[in-house]
Amino acid sequence: MIDAIKNVASLAMTRGLGSIATDETSAASSAIASTPGTSPGAAGGTSFSSVMTSMAGDMVNNLKQAESASFAGMKGTMGTREVVDAVMQADQSLQTAIALRDKVVSAFLDITKMQI
Known part of the structure; x- marks a missing residue:
């Protein structure tokens, strides 16, 4: 930092x-x-689990907003630009979650390969 x-x-x-x-x-x-x-x-007082929980909650909220934006776009109540922005933000959140999952699985596999 x-x-x-x-x-x-x-x-x-x-x-x-x-x-x-x-x-x-x-x-x-x-x-x-x-x-x-x-x-x-540790200065902020936040734990790893609370950061991960809030990150997962934000991802779910982004996906829900993108879904509601796409329905609003189909109804014609929201502009195309706003729909595209919401969907792209949800896609970025999903890609981040997938990359994080891949890193966790890779770390788990590395740990299971260690000799005791």
Whole structure:
């Protein structure tokens, strides 16, 4: 995360926004440094399971919105652009879920191949 902030800061400096980026970088660095012994993920107090649960809920909501948008498009109450945007967002959510599932299955298979 710090590397990403540094990359943004260096990009901002090349565009003449050095003082703003330096202030934000130092504020982020001091916020992380002020909590010694904690990881960046633990600072927010969220667990992995809660993040995954909210991500799955968002995916389901995107799919439901795309479905209702497609019905509205068939009825003529929603424009084609809005329908396409909703369907593309649902497709992206579904592709993300599939990629995550593939990674979990791959990790499970790697674990089962380990010798005890």
